Amino acid sequence: MFVFSEAAESRIEKILAKYPFKKSAMLPLLTLAQEQEGYVTPEAMIEIGKRLGASPAYVESVCTFYTMYFTKPVGKYVIKFCINISCHLNGCDNLMDYTTNKLGIQVGETTADKKFTILREECLAACSEAPVMQVNNKYYVALTPEKVDQVLAALK
Amino acid sequence: MTQILFKGIDTPNLTSIDVYEKQGGYAALAKAFAKEPDEIVEMVKASGLRGRGGAGFPCGLKWSFLAKDVFPRYLCCNSDESEPGTCKDRELLMKTPHLCIEGMILCAYACRIETAYNYIRGEFEEYGEIMDRAIAEAYERGYLGKNIMGSGFNLEMYTHMGAGAYICGEESALLTSLEGGRGEPRMKPPFPAVEGLYAKPTIVNNTETLCVIPFIVNNGPEAYAAIGTEKSKGTKLVSVSGHVNKPGNYEIVLGTPISEIIDKFAGGIRNGNKLKAFIPGGSSVPMLPADKVDTPYDYESLVAAGSMLGSGALIVMDDTTNVVAEVLRITSFYMHESCGKCTPCREGTRWMHQILLEIQNKVGKPEQLDLLTDICDNMSFKCFCPLGDAAIAPVLSSIKYFRADYEELLASAKAPVA
Ligand SMILES: Cc1cc2nc3c(=O)[nH]c(=O)nc-3n(C[C@H](O)[C@H](O)[C@H](O)COP(=O)(O)O)c2cc1C
Ligand code: SF4
Ligand code: FES
Secondary structure, three states: OOOOOOHHHHHHHHOOOOOOHHHHHHHHHHHHHHHHOOOOOOOHHHHHHHHOOHHHHHHHHHHOOOOOOOOOOOOEEEEEOOOOOOHHOOOOHHHHHHHHHHHHOOOEEEEOOOOOOEEOOOOOOHHHHOOEEOOOOEEEEEOOOOHHHHHHHHHO | OOOOOOOOOOOOOOOOOHHHHHOOHHHHHHHHOOOOHHHHHHHHHHOEOOOOOOOEEEHHHHHHHOOOOOOOEEEEEEEEEOOOOOOHHHHHHOOOOOHHHHHHHHHHHHOOOOEEEEEEEEHHHHHHHHHHHHHHHHOOOOOOOOOOOOOOOOOOEEEEEEEOOOOHHOOOOOOOOHHOOOOOOOOOOOOOOOOHHHHEEEEEEHHHHHHHHHHHHHHHHHHHHOOEHHHHOOEEEEEEEEEEOOOOOEEEEEEEHHHHHHHHOOOHHHHHOOEEEEEEEOOOOOOHHHOOEEEOOOHHHHHHHOOOOOOOOEEEOOOOOHHHHHHHHHHHHHHHHHOOOOOOHHHHHHHHHHHHHHHOOOOOOOOOHHHHHHHHHHHOOOOOOOOHHHHHHHHHHHHHHHHHHHHHHHOOOOOOOO
C-alpha cells in the first residue's frame, strides 16, 4: 500500500489546479512519491494511476522514461557527476574517480551505510562552471577534489 | 558593450520584484496594453528577433501562425535547457526570473493566450522554486491573474518541472511530457501553433527569446533591429566553455567574430595553448577547425562556414585535445537520450557509439571510418525528429576536419589476432 502524506495531499490539490486535464500532474506526482519514499514504488505507481485515470502500466512507462525517477532504493545523498563534453574537457573523469575511490564504491552503486549513491549524469547546463555535480538536485560547480571533500564532509 | 538581457543582471536581489521594478521592470506591460495585441506581434516581427532555442525561427512570424479564432491557446516557455554546452537559460532563471515572466506576459497578451506554463528541466529544482516565488510576487502586484492592470486581459501562469530527458526540449516532446506522457516527439505538421498542448494552438518559445520581448516593447522594434547584422538582429547569449581562461555566459552583438569572443570575452585559450577546434552552437552542430575562428558569430556566417549557431554554446578545445574522445562523449549522450521511437536514431546512435569506443580503445579498424560515414548517411534526414541529425553532426565534422586524430588511434591499434 502506498499513501501520500498529509503534506503531499495539500500540495497535490495545488498541483491539480494548474491543469485542465489531470493527467498533466503525472510528473509532479511521481516526483512527490519519490520525495516521500526515496524512489517510486510499484504501489505508488498504482496509486498515481488511480488518481489520474491511468493504468499502472502507463504510469510505469512514463516513470521509466525519465532519468530522475528511481525505481529501486538509492542512498540518502545521490551524487550525480556530469560527464558531458564541457565537464570532460575540464577533468570530470579524474574527479569522479577520486570520489568513487574515496567512498569505496563504483558508479551506480550505493555505500553500505545507504548514505551515498554515485551516478553519471549528462549535461547539467552549468557548462561554463565545469566540472559540475549535483547532490540531490543541488548544484556544486567549479569542482576540485578539495571541494568534493568539503561538500561530502558537510553532509550528515 | 551592448547589453539587453544581462543589463544589471548581477544587481543583488534582482529575483525580488521590488529590485526588478526599480530597474524599470514590468514597465513594458502598460505600454503593451495601450496597443492592440496584433500590433505587438507586428513589433516583434519588425524587430527581426529569431528564436534562441536552437532553430532560429523568426519569433513574430511564429506568433502570427496561431490558428485563427481557436481558443483556449497556450504558451509554453521552454526552459528545458539541456543541449550540451548550453547554460544561458539557467543564468536567466536563477538571476532574473521576472524578466522571463514579463516576456511571457507580453507574448501571452500579443497572442491572446490566457494560460502559460514554464517547462523547466527537472534538475533545475532550485530555479523552479525561484520562479515559483517570482510568479507569486507578480500575482500579488496584479501583473498576473484576472483583468491585469485594468486591461481586461487575464493570464494564469505556472511552472512545470520536467524529470530528466533531453528530448523534452524538442517542442512537441515537451508538450507530450506536459500532458503527462513519455516525452516522445510528435509528427509535424500540425505544428504546435495549430495543434499543440491539449491539441490547442500553442506557442513554444525559448526562455532567452521571451526575455528579449520587454526590450522590444519598451524601445521599439527599430532599436532592436539596429543591433547586429543585416539578417541576424540583436544580441545573443553565448555560453563559452571548455579550454578557455574565463568560461562564462557572455552577451554579444550578433556578428562579433568568434576569435573576439574567445580572446576578449573568455580570456583566451588556457595555459597559453593553441586553439584546435570549436563547436559554435552546442553539441548538435558541426565542429570547426581553428582556421575558421574569424567567422562572425551570426546565423548566416556560421552556416556559410559549415556549421550553425544553434543554442549559442561555444565549446572550445585546445591543441592537447584528441577530438575522438570528445566525439565519443557526445555520441554516448545521443545514444542515451535517443527516445527510441524510430529505428535509424535508436540503432544508429548505438552503433556509432560502439565503433567510436573501439577506435578510442585502440581496437578499431581503418575501414570503420567509412562505416561511420555510411551510418551517418543512413540516418541523415531519415529520423523522425532532429535529434537523429544532431547526432551525426559531431561525427561527420570530426572525420572531415580531424581525420588525423582517428588515424593516430587506428595506427596504434593492436593488430587483430588472426
Ligand atoms: C532534440 C532537441 C532538443 C531541444 N532542446 C531545446 C531546449 O532545451 N531548449 C529550447 O529552447 N529549445 C530546444 N529545442 C528547440 C525546440 O524544439 C523549439 O524549436 C524551441 O523551443 C522554439 O523556441 P524559439 O523559437 O524561441 O527558439 C530542441 C530541439 C530538439 C530537436
Ligand atoms: S530521431 Fe531519435 S529522439 Fe527523435 S524520435 Fe527518433 S528515436 Fe526519438
Ligand atoms: S557539460 Fe557538464 S554541465 Fe554541461
